[in-house]
Each structure stands twice: as structure tokens, then as C-alpha cells.
Amino acid sequence: xxxxxxxxxxxxxxxxxxxxxxxxxxxxxxxxxxxxxxxxxxxxxxxxxxxxxxxxxxxxxxxxxxxxxxxxxxxxxxxxxxxxxxxxxxxxxxxxxx
Amino acid sequence: xxxxxxxxxxxxxxxxxxxxxxxxxxxxxxxxxxxxxxxxxxxxxxxxxxxxxxxxxxxxxxxxxxxxxxxxxxxxxxxxxxxxxxxxxxxxxxxxxxxxxxxxxxxxxxxxxxxxxxxxxxxxxxxxxxxxxxxxxxxxxxxxxxxxxxxxxxxxxxxxxxxxxxxxxxxxxxxxxxxxxxxxxxxxxxxxxxxxxxxxxxxxxxxxxxxxxxxxxxxxxxxxxxxxxxxxxxxxxxxxxxxxxxxxxxxxxxxxxxxxxxxxxxxxxxxxxxxxxxxxxxxxxxxxxxxxxxxxxxxxxxxxxxxxxxxxxxxxxxxxxxxxxxxxxxxxxxxxxxxxxxxxxxxxxxxxxxxxxxxxxxxxxxxxxxxxxxxxxxxxxxxxxxxxxxxxxxxxxxxxxxxxxxxxxxxxxxxxxxxxxxxxxxxxxxxxxxxxxxxxxxxxxxxxxxxxxxxxxxxxxxxxxxxxxxxxxxxxxxxxxxxxxxxxxxxxxxxxxxxxxxxxxxxxxxxxxxxxxxxxxxxxxxxxxxxxxxxxxxxxxxxxxx
Amino acid sequence: xxxxxxxxxxxxxxxxxxxxxxxxxxxxxxxxxxxxxxxxxxxxxxxxxxxxxxxxxxxxxxxxxxxxxxxxxxxxxxxxxxxxxxxxxxxxxxxxxxxxxxxxxxxxxxxxxxxxxxxxxxxxxxxxxxxxxxxxxxxxxxxxxxxxxxxxxxxxxxxxxxxxxxxxxxxxxxxxxxxxxxxxxxxxxxxxxxxxxxxxxxxxxxxxxxxxxxxxxxxxxxxxxxxxxxxxxxxxxxxxxxxxxxxxxxxxxxxxxx
Numbered sequence: 001x002x003x004x005x006x007x008x009x010x011x012x013x014x015x016x017x018x019x020x021x022x023x024x025x026x027x028x029x030x031x032x033x034x035x036x037x038x039x040x041x042x043x044x045x046x047x048x049x050x051x052x053x054x055x056x057x058x059x060x061x062x063x064x065x066x067x068x069x070x071x072x073x074x075x076x077x078x079x080x081x082x083x084x085x086x087x088x089x090x091x092x093x094x095x096x097x098x
Numbered sequence: 099x100x101x102x103x104x105x106x107x108x109x110x111x112x113x114x115x116x117x118x119x120x121x122x123x124x125x126x127x128x129x130x131x132x133x134x135x136x137x138x139x140x141x142x143x144x145x146x147x148x149x150x151x152x153x154x155x156x157x158x159x160x161x162x163x164x165x166x167x168x169x170x171x172x173x174x175x176x177x178x179x180x181x182x183x184x185x186x187x188x189x190x191x192x193x194x195x196x197x198x199x200x201x202x203x204x205x206x207x208x209x210x211x212x213x214x215x216x217x218x219x220x221x222x223x224x225x226x227x228x229x230x231x232x233x234x235x236x237x238x239x240x241x242x243x244x245x246x247x248x249x250x251x252x253x254x255x256x257x258x259x260x261x262x263x264x265x266x267x268x269x270x271x272x273x274x275x276x277x278x279x280x281x282x283x284x285x286x287x288x289x290x291x292x293x294x295x296x297x298x299x300x301x302x303x304x305x306x307x308x309x310x311x312x313x314x315x316x317x318x319x320x321x322x323x324x325x326x327x328x329x330x331x332x333x334x335x336x337x338x339x340x341x342x343x344x345x346x347x348x349x350x351x352x353x354x355x356x357x358x359x360x361x362x363x364x365x366x367x368x369x370x371x372x373x374x375x376x377x378x379x380x381x382x383x384x385x386x387x388x389x390x391x392x393x394x395x396x397x398x399x400x401x402x403x404x405x406x407x408x409x410x411x412x413x414x415x416x417x418x419x420x421x422x423x424x425x426x427x428x429x430x431x432x433x434x435x436x437x438x439x440x441x442x443x444x445x446x447x448x449x450x451x452x453x454x455x456x457x458x459x460x461x462x463x464x465x466x467x468x469x470x471x472x473x474x475x476x477x478x479x480x481x482x483x484x485x486x487x488x489x490x491x492x493x494x495x496x497x498x499x500x501x502x503x504x505x506x507x508x509x510x511x512x513x514x515x516x517x518x519x520x521x522x523x524x525x526x527x528x529x530x531x532x533x534x535x536x537x538x539x540x541x542x543x544x545x546x547x548x549x550x551x552x553x554x555x556x557x558x559x560x561x562x563x564x565x566x567x568x569x570x571x572x573x574x575x576x577x578x579x580x581x582x583x584x585x586x587x588x589x590x591x592x593x594x595x596x597x598x599x600x601x602x603x604x605x606x607x608x609x610x611x612x613x614x615x616x617x618x619x620x621x622x623x624x625x626x627x628x629x630x631x632x633x634x635x636x637x638x639x640x641x642x643x644x
Numbered sequence: 645x646x647x648x649x650x651x652x653x654x655x656x657x658x659x660x661x662x663x664x665x666x667x668x669x670x671x672x673x674x675x676x677x678x679x680x681x682x683x684x685x686x687x688x689x690x691x692x693x694x695x696x697x698x699x700x701x702x703x704x705x706x707x708x709x710x711x712x713x714x715x716x717x718x719x720x721x722x723x724x725x726x727x728x729x730x731x732x733x734x735x736x737x738x739x740x741x742x743x744x745x746x747x748x749x750x751x752x753x754x755x756x757x758x759x760x761x762x763x764x765x766x767x768x769x770x771x772x773x774x775x776x777x778x779x780x781x782x783x784x785x786x787x788x789x790x791x792x793x794x795x796x797x798x799x800x801x802x803x804x805x806x807x808x809x810x811x812x813x814x815x816x817x818x819x820x821x822x823x824x825x826x827x828x829x830x831x832x833x834x835x836x837x838x839x840x841x842x843x844x845x846x847x848x849x850x851x852x853x854x855x856x857x858x859x860x861x862x863x864x865x866x867x868x869x870x871x872x873x874x875x876x877x878x879x880x881x882x883x884x885x886x887x888x889x890x891x892x893x894x895x896x897x898x899x900x901x902x
Contacts, residue, residue: 330828
């Protein structure tokens with residue numbers, strides 16, 4: 001009974017994720033040196049978000065948990081963080097416009 | 099059966115253990131609630147003392163009782179103590195701590211040791227703040243606005259920030275405990291729609307505590323770093339933007355208003371059905387309104403900054419969003435009133451506080467709409483209109499709810515009844531004193547009296563209203579001291595309450611008064627809906643004429 | 645009553661006796677573990693908002709002082725920063741593997757994996773200290789004789805900052821003073837962010853020292869390893885913060901031609 005929510009991830013998958021994360025780290029550092037115009041920041045943030053998602057989903061077991069609450073917390077925290085950032089930026093993106 | 103009843107009555111959380119150790123190392127949520135009750139009462143009277151100084155100074159137009167510096171410190175420390183050390187922990191840490199495990203049918207909160215830790219962290223913060231007061235105080239206003247706080251003030255800003263950081267950490271731990279308890283510790287059959295509305299509103303409060311408090315924590319840390327290490331994040335002379343501080347500060351401090359008012363709304367949602375002998379009108383709407391207030395409360399913070407130099411477009415967006423909070427608040431007021439409609443209403447002490455709450459909160463809320471309106475706000479910003487508005491919410495709302503809750507659950511907490519006649523008298527005195535104190539301030543603000551001024555000798559015609567306000571404050575003080583006196587008196591001389599003196603629904607009334615250490619002899623199994631007052635008998639002796 | 649004492653109590657008491665890790669107010673381990681994990685996730689949520697305040701400041705200033713942020717970011721050591729990120733990712737792997745070792749009851753593996761985690765954590769902190777020391781030598785720490793002079797030397801940097809387009813010496817001086825102020829904002833945020841992150845690492849190393857000691861004593865079994873699990877969540881979270889800090893601080897603008 002105590003075990004049925006636990007999910008044991010195979011060590012192969014852990015190593016694979018580790019490899020992807022390492023490659024992505026060097027990849028993001030390398031891409032930053034190529035001129036993509038305004039997309040440098042976008043690419044860097046997309047890679048970072050992919051890495052963070054892998055850590056959360058696999059290493060932190062968000063993918064395997066039967067807990068709805070874990071996912072609800074992750075989603076609402078991201079939402080609230082965006083709330084803070086976006087609503088603050090409504091000020092800064094238009095304050096100097098006039 | 100009889101023997102078990104007697105033994106249950108004689109053995110409770112208060113007499114389970116004796117000695118100072120058994121209190122300071124307790125993990126019993128009820129004892130921790132008592133520890134909180136004592137400590138926040140102390141902080142309340144310290145904060146009240148500064149309020150007294152403010153009102154006495156404003157009795158005459160000239161700045162004669164205090165110096166300007168001392169006056170600055172008086173209103174700063176009044177605000178900081180009342181907000182961070184009294185209002186934020188008041189209902190959650192005392193009544194919430196005491197009642198939530200019982201209301202959901204649990205033996206304790208999910209993390210009893212973290213609960214005790216939260217009290218120690220609070221005490222650490224409070225002690226540091228008192229140290230700050232004794233060694234010279236702080237004069238930044240309760241808002242710590244930069245660059246004054248980070249660059250110019252030579253008072254004890256760092257200590258005050260640290261103290262509030264600790265208080266915030268304690269409130270995070272409390273909120274965390276509540277959320278986990280509500281999710282994980284509910285008794286069998288206690289579904290979400292059977293939870294008392296008190297629990298719902300504390301759940302919403304906890305969301306705000308968890309997501310808002312860390313932001314002010316880091317903001318205050320940055321102010322400390324700016325003062326001590328000269329980091330230049332908010333200081334315009336070093337490239338920083340002081341308005342950024344205000345954004346971060348109000349991202350917490352506006353929702354913090356809901357940390358103060360939501361628990362109070364929860365108390366009112368318990369009192370009104372109990373003393374109207376009716377189910378709550380529109381349970382789901384009241385519960386969802388709590389969550390809606392918690393969420394929408396995060397979308398409106400910049401209405402505190404309309405004249406601070408934020409972008410006009412941003413101000414328009416925030417002005418519009420600010421109106422939205424009125425919707426769930428109005429739903430609640432409407433539903434409480436509808437609950438009372440055609441109910442069998444008895445005007446006992448908690449009900450008097452609840453009715454006071456509904457009236458005063460409505461006034462506070464409606465004047466809030468004035469302030470949400472961009473054009474009007476520019477006119478009354480930083481005047482006594484704002485002061486009156488938020489005291490209608492925080493004193494007329496939060497404190498009245500707190501006092502009502504203390505009276506409602508006093509028989510459960512202490513096992514004794516308070517003297518009903520004195521209770522009613524005090525409730526009426528509080529209501530009269532409160533209105534006399536703060537209603538004149540609406541007029542003063544509209545006439546243009548700025549907040550935080552200690553000398554208005556250029557406008558002597560403001561004196562009459564200020565005298566009224568100070569007179570009201572002294573009546574209000576009597577209204578606060580009376581309950582302190584008769585509640586303490588009742589601990590020894592009050593009538594034995596019995597398990598359920600109000601014939602209220604809710605699991606907390608199904609156990610003995612005071613409750614045993616683990617709350618219930620057996621884990622209860624809930625098979626009924628919330629607030630089934632039509633099935634409850636009327637209370638006997640305690641209720642007087644209807 | 646007295647001769648048939650406590651029916652139903654004795655088995656429970658014995659049960660609780662046999663399960664010392666089960667605290668009295670929970671009905672079973674499942675409930676206790678779920679509560680602990682939920683509590684940790686909520687705490688991590690508050691941590692996101694804690695760092696969020698600084699991220700908000702970062703975003704705002706990066707937007708209004710972009711050239712200064714780009715140039716200041718370039719003064720950070722990209723190679724060292726990348727390698728340090730890799731170190732932290734390795735530590736996350738060892739944490740995940742140690743939780744797995746506990747789940748599968750592999751006691752022998754737990755302690756080495758946890759020691760490796762602590763080792764990687766300390767390496768990360770050491771490298772961070774090395775980088776901070778370099779910043780100190782370059783006069784890039786606010787207050788400590790801060791100077792942005794070296795950021796205004798290279799032609800590319802001068803172009804980004806717009807210094808090469810100013811001919812009037814008075815205006816040039818004013819702009820240079822501005823660059824000095826604005827890059828100081830970058831470094832204030834850099835030290836606030838990395839400092840707060842490092843503080844969390846220090847706390848993490850402390851927590852994992854206790855966890856390692858517990859693992860050494862054989863406290864973790866496939867049935868019960870909640871402390872290890874929630875400490876692991878904390879460690880991964882600190883890792884995620886760095887995954888964002890790395891591009892945000894080091895990679896603002898590394899384009900060669902710019």
C-alpha cells in the first residue's frame with residue numbers, strides 16, 4: 001500500500017537526462033555566440049525552460065507522481081511568477097514611451 | 099458512557115501537562131494558538147500605544163506634544179507593529195491554529211513542530227522589533243519607501259526590516275501548514291464542500307501568504323543590502339529605480355490586506371449562520387469568493403502608486419483591475435445579509451461584532467472604489483481619506499472579526515462563558531468609538547488634510563474633526579480594554595460552558611470544551627453537510643431574548 | 645471497562661511502536677509522506693517567488709539599461725560559468741540516483757552518491773568563490789571601489805554602449821558616468837542573485853550532510869526515505885534556479901560582431 005504511488009525510474013533514463021542536460025548546457029553557451037538577432041535571448045530561455053522541465057519532470061518525479069497537487073503547485077507558481085513579471089513590465093514598457 | 103464523558107471533561111489540553119516547559123516546547127496546535135494569542139495581544143497594545151500618541155498630537159493644530167521626528171517614528175511603528183505583528187498573524191495564528199485541525203477532524207496540524215517553529219520565528223521577529231523600538235525606533239513609514247529608507251533615514255531600518263522578514267517567514271510557515279492540513283488531514287467524509295467557510299477563507303489566505311510573502315521578504319533583504327553593502331538596486335543616485343521597490347512592496351502588501359480581511363470574513367461566515375439559525379446562503383459562492391479575492395488581489399497592486407510616476411497606461415490597467423475585487427467582496431456581503439434574512443437572529447456578542455463588520459467593511463470597501471478610480475485617487479491620495487478607508491477595512495473589518503471570533507470560540511478555548519452583558523456593552527462601545535474615530539477622517543481627507551503631518555496650524559479649521567477623532571479613539575481604547583478584563587475574569591469566574599453552548603454546527607463543537615490534547619476521542623466520520631442549522635436545537639440559557 | 649482495557653488501542657500502540665518514523669497525528673505512512681512532499685512543494689513555490697522578486701528587478705533593469713547589461717554580462721567568465729553549470733547538473737544526477745538507491749534498497753550505493761552530491765556542491769561553491777574573487781580584482785563589486793572603466797575600453801563594447809557616436813567631451817563624460825551607474829546595477833543584481841543562490845547551496849550542503857549521516861546509519865529503506873526524497877526536491881530546485889541564472893547573467897549578449 002505504501003508503495004503504490006512510488007515510481008522507480010530506471011537508471012538508464014537518469015543518465016540519458018543527465019546527458020541531454022549537459023549537451024544543452026554547452027549548446028546554449030555555443031548558440032549565444034552566434035548572431036541570431038533578437039532571437040538569442042529567446043533561444044537561451046527556451047533551452048533553459050526545457051532543461052528546467054526535464055529536471056522537474058524526471059529528477060523531481062513530477063511526470064510520475066499520482067499527486068494532482070504537485071502539478072497544480074508547479075503550474076500556479078509559474079502563473080504567479082509571470083503575473084509579477086508581466087504586470088510590472090506593463091509599467092516599464094510604456095513608462096518611457098511618452 | 100458517563101465515566102468517559104467525565105474523564106474527557108477533566109482531561110483537556112490545558113491541564114494535560116503543567117509548567118513553563120510544557121508550554122514552550124509544546125507541539126499541540128491549541129497551546130501554540132494560546133502562545134500566539136498572548137504575544138499578539140502584547141504587540142497590539144504596543145501598537146495601540148503609538149496610535150494613542152498620534153491621536154494626542156493631532157488634538158491641537160500645533161506640533162506641540164511630540165517633535166516632528168518622534169511623530170514620524172510613532173506612525174511608522176504604529177503601522178509596522180499593527181500590520182506585521184498583529185493583523186497578519188491575528189486570526190490565522192490564533193483562531194486558525196486552534197480551530198482548523200478540529201474543523202477538518204484532525205488530531206493536529208500536518209507539521210506540529212514547524213508550527214511551534216513558526217511561533218519562535220515570530221517571537222524572534224517581535225523581540226527584534228521591540229529592541230528596535232527601545233533603541234530609537236524607525237521613521238520610514240510602515241511602507242519603507244526607498245530611497246528614504248535605504249539612503250537617508252538614520253534610524254534602525256535594518257533591524258526593523260529583519261524583524262519583519264522573520265514575521266513574514268513565520269506567516270509562510272503557518273500558511274504552509276494550513277494548506278497541507280486542509281489537503282491531507284481531513285477526516286473521512288469531510289469533503290471540500292462540507293468544509294466550514296472559516297477553513298475555506300483560511301485556505302485562500304494561505305495561498306496569499308505563500309505566494310506574496312516571499313516577495314516582500316526579498317525586497318526587504320535588498321533594502322538591507324542597499325543600506326549595508328551599498329548595492330544600488332532602488333537608489334536613483336546609483337542607477338536604481340525607487341518605483342521598482344514600490345512594485346515589489348505592493349505585490350505583497352496589497353494582497354496582505356486580504357491576508358488580514360479574509361480570515362475575518364471566515365469568522366463572520368461562522369457567526370452569521372449560527373446566530374441566525376440558518377444555513378449560509380450560497381455556500382459555494384462564499385467559498386469561491388474567498389479564492390477569487392485571493393487571486394484577484396494579486397492583480398491590483400499598482401493602484402497604490404498612481405501618483406508615484408508609473409506609466410499612465412499601466413495605471414489605467416490597474417485602475418480597471420482594481421474594480422474587480424469588489425465583485426467577490428460584494429458577493430460575500432450579499433450572502434451574509436441574505437443568511438440573516440428571515441432568520442431567527444439573536445443579538446448576542448459575536449453577532450453584534452459580525453453586524454458591525456458587515457456595515458463597516460461595506461463602507462471600507464465602497465470607499466476603496468473611490469481610490470481605485472484613477473481620477474479620484476489623484477485627488478485624495480496621501481490624505482486622511484486613505485487612512486480612514488483602510489482603517490475601516492483593517493479595524494472595522496479585521497479587528498471586529500477577530501474580536502467576534504474570540505468571543506464565539508472563547509467557550510471552546512477556555513471552557514468558560516464570558517459575561518454576555520459586558521460582551522454586548524464592549525461590542526457597542528467598539529462600534530461607536532470606531533466610527534467616531536475614523537468617520538471624521540473621511541471628511542478631513544476630502545478637505546485635503548494630508549497623512550503623516552504632525553502640525554496643521556495653517557488649517558485650524560481641521561481641529562474640530564480631529565478632536566472628534568481623538569475622542570473616538572479614547573472610547574475605542576475602552577472598548578479594547580473591556581474584553582481583555584472580562585475575558586481574563588471569565589477564566590476563573592465564568593460559567594462552565596459545556597461542549598456546545600451556541601448549538602453551533604461544526605466538528606469543533608462536537609468535542610469537549612476545552613478539547614482534549616488530540617481533539618477527538620475517536621476520529622470523527624462526517625456524514626452531514628455544513629451548516630445544518632435546521633437540524634440543530636436552539637441553545638438554552640446563553641441566548642437571551644430574540 | 646477496566647478488565648477489557650483499550651480494545652483497538654493496543655494493536656495501534658504496538659503498530660506505532662514498530663514504526664517509530666510515523667508521527668502520532670497521522671493515520672498511516674502514506675498520509676505522512678504525502679503531507680511531507682506537499683509541504684516541500686509548497687515551500688519550493690515560496691522560493692520561486694522569493695527569487696522572483698529579484699528576477700523582476702533583473703528584467704526591469706535589463707530592459708531599460710540593455711547596453712550596460714550586455715557589456716557587463718560579457719565580463720563574466722563564460723567557460724567557467726558553463727563548466728560550473730555542468731557540475732551542478734552532475735550533482736542533480738547523483739541526488740536522483742541516491743533516491744533511486746533508497747527506493748530499490750541499495751544501501752551500499754546511497755552514501756557514495758550522497759557524498760558525490762556534497763562534493764559537486766562544494767566544487768560549485770568553490771568555483772563561485774573563484775569567480776567572485778576575479779570580480780573583486782576587476783573592481784566589479786559594488787561599493788568596493790567599483791569601476792566600470794574596463795567595460796568601456798574595447799571597441800565593440802564602446803559601440804554597444806553608444807560611446808563611439810558621441811563627439812562632445814561633456815556628453816561623453818556624462819554618458820560614461822551613466823554607464824558606471826547602470827553597470828553597477830547589473831553587478832548589484834549579479835551578486836544578489838548568485839549570492840542568494842550560493843546561500844541556498846550552502847544550506848543544501850548542510851542538509852545533505854545530515855542526510856548522508858542518516859543514510860550511513862541505514863535510516864532509509866524502500867518503505868521509508870521521505871527525508872532523502874524531500875531534501876532531493878530542494879536540491880533539484882536550487883539546480884533549476886541556476887539553470888535560469890546561467891543564461892540570464894552570462895549570456896545576455898555574446899554575439900561576436902555586436
